[in-house]
Amino acid sequence: MKKYNKKDSCSYALGATLTIEMLEHKIEYAKRVYFHSTLERNETVLKIEEVCRKNNIPIIQSDKVFRVLSEKENCYIIGEFQKFESKLSKDKNHIVLVNPSNSGNLGTIIRSMVGFGIYDLAIIKPAVDIFDLKTIRASMGAIFNIRFSYFDSFSDYSKEYKNNYYPFMLQAKEKLALTKFKTPFSLIFGNEATGLPKEFLNIGESVIISHSKNIDSLNLTIAASIAIYESTKNNFNNR
Amino acid sequence: MKKYNKKDSCSYALGATLTIEMLEHKIEYAKRVYFHSTLERNETVLKIEEVCRKNNIPIIQSDKVFRVLSEKENCYIIGEFQKFESKLSKDKNHIVLVNPSNSGNLGTIIRSMVGFGIYDLAIIKPAVDIFDLKTIRASMGAIFNIRFSYFDSFSDYSKEYKNNYYPFMLQAKEKLALTKFKTPFSLIFGNEATGLPKEFLNIGESVIISHSKNIDSLNLTIAASIAIYESTKNNFNNR
Numbered sequence: 208m209k210k211y212n213k214k215d216s217c218s219y220a221l222g223a224t225l226t227i228e229m230l231e232h233k234i235e236y237a238k239r240v241y242f243h244s245t246l247e248r249n250e251t252v253l254k255i256e257e258v259c260r261k262n263n264i265p266i267i268q269s270d271k272v273f274r275v276l277s278e279k280e281n282c283y284i285i286g287e288f289q290k291f292e293s294k295l296s297k298d299k300n301h302i303v304l305v306n307p308s309n310s311g312n313l314g315t316i317i318r319s320m321v322g323f324g325i326y327d328l329a330i331i332k333p334a335v336d337i338f339d340l341k342t343i344r345a346s347m348g349a350i351f352n353i354r355f356s357y358f359d360s361f362s363d364y365s366k367e368y369k370n371n372y373y374p375f376m377l378q379a380k381e382k383l384a385l386t387k388f389k390t391p392f393s394l395i396f397g398n399e400a401t402g403l404p405k406e407f408l409n410i411g412e413s414v415i416i417s418h419s420k421n422i423d424s425l426n427l428t429i430a431a432s433i434a435i436y437e438s439t440k441n442n443f444n445n446r
Numbered sequence: 447m448k449k450y451n452k453k454d455s456c457s458y459a460l461g462a463t464l465t466i467e468m469l470e471h472k473i474e475y476a477k478r479v480y481f482h483s484t485l486e487r488n489e490t491v492l493k494i495e496e497v498c499r500k501n502n503i504p505i506i507q508s509d510k511v512f513r514v515l516s517e518k519e520n521c522y523i524i525g526e527f528q529k530f531e532s533k534l535s536k537d538k539n540h541i542v543l544v545n546p547s548n549s550g551n552l553g554t555i556i557r558s559m560v561g562f563g564i565y566d567l568a569i570i571k572p573a574v575d576i577f578d579l580k581t582i583r584a585s586m587g588a589i590f591n592i593r594f595s596y597f598d599s600f601s602d603y604s605k606e607y608k609n610n611y612y613p614f615m616l617q618a619k620e621k622l623a624l625t626k627f628k629t630p631f632s633l634i635f636g637n638e639a640t641g642l643p644k645e646f647l648n649i650g651e652s653v654i655i656s657h658s659k660n661i662d663s664l665n666l667t668i669a670a671s672i673a674i675y676e677s678t679k680n681n682f683n684n685r
Contacts, residue, residue, distance in 0.1 A: 315665050315668065318661055318664070318665060318668075319664065319665070319668055321658060321660045321661050322657040322658055322660075322661045322664050323657060323658065324658050345665075347661065347662065349660065349661055352660050384679050416675070418561040418562060419560060419561055419562065419563050421560045421561075421588065421591050422557055422560050422561045422586065422588055423586065425557070425558065425561050425671075426554050426557060426558070426584075426667075426671075428665075428667070428668065429554065429557075429558055429667065429668065429671040432664075432665075432668040432671065432672060433671060433672055433675045436655070436672045436675075436676075437675075440623045
C-alpha cells in the first residue's frame, strides 16, 4: 500500500458519501471497499455492505490504507475503483478545460457541471489528473456522474466534436448575459493563471463575464460556474 | 517572530501583488514591509519602495519572517498591517455570511463581491478569521477594498441594517433567475456544511438556485458568486 500516484490504474473515493456515489454510478469499476476498524454501523454502512455483497465486491478491514491515503480526515470508508474514461456524447453540451492546473478547482467545476445538467467534460493537456483524490473530493462524487476525455490539443477535440464553441476570455467583446447560447454548445475555459491563449478569439463566439476594475479576474471555478449557470438556466432550471 | 495567530493585532499580505493592494487601499494600516534577501529589483519592487519611503513605512530585510509565515510559497515580499474593521455603508448592497467556516472560501467570496461591485460584508459569528493568511490570499487582495464587520447574531446585524433581505436556502421557493432584487439588498448565505437555519425562511424573500438532483448542493463560494452575479448584472455590468 502506497500513496496515490497518477500513474496508478486505480484511485480512491474517500469517505462514505463518495464511496456510495462511486458504487451507485460506476459499480462496474469498483474493486474493493475498505472499512476502518472503528467504523460504526449505520444505515449507510449497511447499504454499502449490501451493494458489495450483491456485486461480489470484497470489503476489507484494514486501518493501514486509511493512514496512507486519508491522513488527517475523519474517514472510515474508502472505495477503490479502476480508473475509467469515456467518449463524450456528440449531441450534448460540453465543458472544455484547457490546461487546468489545480485539482480542487477541477473537482469543483465538475460539481457545478452536474449541478446544472452538463455531463460531458473535455480536458486539454497538459492538465491535472482527474483521479487525484482532491479532485474526487471537491467534486463531492459528481465525477462518477460525468463522461470525460483527455485530448492532446484543442484541435484534436474540435476535429471530433463540432459543437458551437464559446471560449471565455477577458479580451472577448460579447457579454455573458447578452449571449444567446446555441445548443449543443461547448463552454471553453483556460488555465487558472494564464486564461486562454489569444487564438481562441477566432474560435466560435468568445464571451466575457464583465467585472469591476477592482479585481484582475474572477477565480476560474467561479467564472466557469457562473457561465454554466447562465447558459443553462433557460432550458434546464431557474425558470 | 511567530506564526500568524488570529488573536494577533497584525496580519500579513504575502507576496508583491497582495502587498501592493494593501498599500494602495489601506496605507493607513501598513506597519512595515519585509524583503527577502533574494528579492530581485523590478518595477513592482521599486514602486513598493517609493510608496514606503513617502509614507515612512519601514522596509526590513529578513529571511526569517518568510520561513515562519510563508512556508512553501515563492514569496519574496510580505506586507505587515494593523488589523482593521469598518462600519458598513447603510445605503449599499451587502453580503451577509452566517457562520462561514473555511478561510479560503471567505476570501474567494470577497473576490467575487468586489468583482461585481458589492463592497460591504457582514459576518455572523462564530466564523473564521477574515485576516487568516489564506483568506487574504484567496481574496487576491480584494479584502483591502471592502468594508466589513463581525456581528454576534443576525438580529444584531438586522437591527442596524434595514436592507431588503434575500436568504439563499435549499428550502426556498423563489428561483434566483426570477427574483427581482430590490436595492439596497443583503444576500444572505449559511455555513458550508449546514446552510442557513430554517428560521431564515421567515426573513425577507428566500431564494433558491435550482440545480439537478444529481448533486446535494452547490459549493458555497459558487452559490454566493452566482447569486452576486445575477443580482448585480442589470445595474452594474454584463448589459
